[in-house]
Amino acid sequence: MSDYKAPIKDSLFALRMFGHLNDLAASEKYAQADPETVSTVLGEFGRFFEEVFGPVNAIGDTEGLKWSPEGVTTPAEFKPAYEKYVEAGWQGFGADTAYGGAGWPQGVYCLASEFMSGSNAALSMLPGLTVGAMELLEHWGSEEQKEKYLPRMVTGEWSGTMNLTEPQAGSDVGLSTTKADPQEDGSYLISGTKIFISFGDHDLTENIIHLVLARTPDAPPGTRGISLFLVPKFMVHDDGSLGERNDVDCVSIEHKMGIHASPTCVLSFGAQGGAVGYLVGEPNQGMRAMFTMMNNARLSVGTQGLSIAQASYQKAAIYSRERLQGRAIGSDSPGPVPIVQHPDVRRMLLTMRSQLEAMRNLVAHTAAALDMSQVTTGEESEGWTESLELLTPVVKSFCTELAVEITSLAVQVFGGMGYIEESGVSQLYRDARIAPIYEGTNGIQAMDLVGRKLGIRMGGAIADQFGRMHATLDEFRDAGSEFEASAQAFSSALDQLESTTAWIMEHGMADPRDALAGASPYLMIFGYTTGAWLMARQAMTARSDLEAGSDDAEYLEAKITSARFFCEQISPKVAGLVPAVTAGHEILYDIPEEQLTTF
């Protein structure tokens, strides 16, 4: 039995601070998104996943998947859970209302998706990937394609996949070789092998809509010659009924460290001569289309990190109050006492909790930037888009790096029991480890931040971001002596973020290797400092709620403590990372390659 609880209250708190719900509700597009309605729907959403997806999470890990030439079979308990999900209509949560979606804002969707993924990360990948596929079709599909495929995807009856990776083409998608031969009827025959295709085959939906990157015969080399194709598992007749099986097969599934119930497929296209595919968008514009989807997918993976880490915190916190060991320090009582009373256990819990809150704030703020960019115009809209672009790699990497740390702390709180699979925290530790890898490794994200995002508007976007942080810092400094140490720590982190940013922009001009050599630690500096910024706002919001006479004092005081702990004890990690950012690339290349592999 799962004991996962959707952190509904924390999500609403984050949305209230960063979700701009009143602004969104005043817009035509998101008129329904007033705080009260959002509160109701988040509550329902959270309870659904607690009750339906949560209880089959451990089963999925233990039983895993079965592969046969006919396809992939998921654990028996998954089918009824997914059916309930379809019945409840949750698949259309964030989808366009024109095709049957509920059209909730991205901020609301992201925080809701935390509940889904937190209850069952493996199973939740199926709906999550369908969302990505729907987004692609919404943006780039023809009207005919949208009408034919989207309505059944919005219900969840059909699922979607993303087919980018090939054995020789991972981070470097431009190396892909899958072919698309044009046919006289305007369709294409797709042939090639794609790997690492999550839910590339399964038995939970009637049909699977594969979105596949491939090359037409005359395409230029590299990423500029890649087109996007829609390849259904079963052909779809014009009346919407399913026809014969297309020429795409799952030839094997991977044996993975975690997310055991999420099939990672090798898909073979065209073993019988070619899988029928339909061009989505313009020829050779496949990468552009994929990038549309990738930003949201990266927010989703960051949120997945948050979600798994939150689930592990819950288990650790509960266990720490149940497990009796040792006596209380400085007490005469013989004990044993619950281990939550020991300072080091308390430190682990607060380290987890405060970082989780910072991560959730970061997700809410970044996803809301997308929403705000859509309901505003001109420079204001561009400013929100810049925020989104700048922070997306930080959400993806920072949240997934911390997810690995936090799930590891959960294992540690459990001690020996944490290493035993029955505890459930081992699964979460294993499940979390994929998040720094897929949807662009964290190293790729760091290169994106340094190589693309810092340069937005000649550095104007990052300068504006620093301006917003300084405004909060000024306010925080004036907010009273209770926040003095926190404001000092935030200020110090911000100084170091600014100085490392300046170093990178200056040295990166002369030699891009110098900028990239420190990109990963720089991204973490960015994350910790941004976390401190958002936690400063959390502390001030909670304090003003208290001063306004809230009847939820204990919760709000805890919010302040978390924020202070993050600023005062977590964000100083920035100082430990600065030398790695400003050291340059030369020392990294001092040791010849041969020597690196001489043991």
Added chain:
Amino acid sequence: MSDYKAPIKDSLFALRMFGHLNDLAASEKYAQADPETVSTVLGEFGRFFEEVFGPVNAIGDTEGLKWSPEGVTTPAEFKPAYEKYVEAGWQGFGADTAYGGAGWPQGVYCLASEFMSGSNAALSMLPGLTVGAMELLEHWGSEEQKEKYLPRMVTGEWSGTMNLTEPQAGSDVGLSTTKADPQEDGSYLISGTKIFISFGDHDLTENIIHLVLARTPDAPPGTRGISLFLVPKFMVHDDGSLGERNDVDCVSIEHKMGIHASPTCVLSFGAQGGAVGYLVGEPNQGMRAMFTMMNNARLSVGTQGLSIAQASYQKAAIYSRERLQGRAIGSDSPGPVPIVQHPDVRRMLLTMRSQLEAMRNLVAHTAAALDMSQVTTGEESEGWTESLELLTPVVKSFCTELAVEITSLAVQVFGGMGYIEESGVSQLYRDARIAPIYEGTNGIQAMDLVGRKLGIRMGGAIADQFGRMHATLDEFRDAGSEFEASAQAFSSALDQLESTTAWIMEHGMADPRDALAGASPYLMIFGYTTGAWLMARQAMTARSDLEAGSDDAEYLEAKITSARFFCEQISPKVAGLVPAVTAGHEILYDIPEEQLTTF
């Protein structure tokens, strides 16, 4: 097929710097331990494990163990591997020569045991636990017990176990309730349940000698009432032949995250009325006896962390030279190039490599302190013992924390492939995660460092340690401009270690909770600074070898680069941890327990 290579050259380099082999060889006890002979034996030892234990490591992970009421069955490939180990006589490597051991010094044994564990961490736990049991018997057993049990353990024909943990008694051993009822013949009948007993049952040896903590009927409560008993799986006749089965059963084994081939047993003693046990040492002195063994066991677990992390580095380094993705930054060549050419991959490799070298130096220095304490007398010997005591918790925790980080980096270098079990790095990541937990969690180690070790000789031991570090720093500063940045970084780390130490000693007097609240980050500060100290010595040794005209220039230059990288880019992490040490305990207790588990 395993590609593990024993890092023989690096081990010899560490031993040359820190092993005091010439001093040891000048002693009667370790006359054989001259550098040349050590070099030969380490080479043989390393090659044996590369060839015999390494190739069955992945099999052990995949196949795991089978349990039946008759006991635990290991993978079929383990038996011939272990038989070769017994034939080769390696079990007695560090054991007392009086009972057939080879009597190599602890420093040599520890660095050799890295090869064993690095080749196959799960299987290596069997010999490792036997070593611990032999040490206990050597120190505390009666002459009769030693003669009866030790010779067959030294050959590896019989194995040994440590039985401390019970369901309600983990870190808090004093809560254990296993009973020992005295019999008229001087033996005891043991009854109770022990959990987490590694290799508590298996099919690789003829007999298993369990060392068990239990209470006699009149024993005082807590740790002062615990005695140590020897409980053989099969009774041993006076002529050494095996008799009937004793009343101890493996009633189940755990399903674990990693070290799948190491059986973690629930042992039931006395289900048929009582297992025959023999008191080892004096009544109620069981904890004292266990502590003898625990120091070495903690060095072993630290070494295990090093070993698994080293294996993961090897895989990652090789893969990074094979895997082609992307183009070289700043180059016009279209690529793809081996990913080792990318700065971020290079950073990951150097982060792994430099930390591994620091860890190995730390293990060598600490283990050699034990050896030196045995071949010196008076104050000199006491000084070495103090070093050993002070650094043992640092070896255990620092090396195992870094092992989790390093194996995670190896997964990251592999990208998506790292999450697939076939890569082998996933196993290493899972195997490594136990090391921060067992043999005293890292939190317990930190409490030991702060609560017991800083106070040795009223702070005299730590003051002497700082003195040694300052002496190296002075030398390093004078060693030329090449080391200027490294010396500056080491100096800064040392300053911060000294100031946090002073803070803890001062505040811990007034309220021990303040000392313990920051114990874990303090231990990491201690580790990074000690690492910088030993890496400074490495850099200077390598430089002077080069100046003396060594013909191994590329290797020595790489040693200098690793040392500089550790000092300049890793040891600065100290700065990020200081605020957590000096914050005190109060904020950790601000949030009420109920609020911690309200989601």
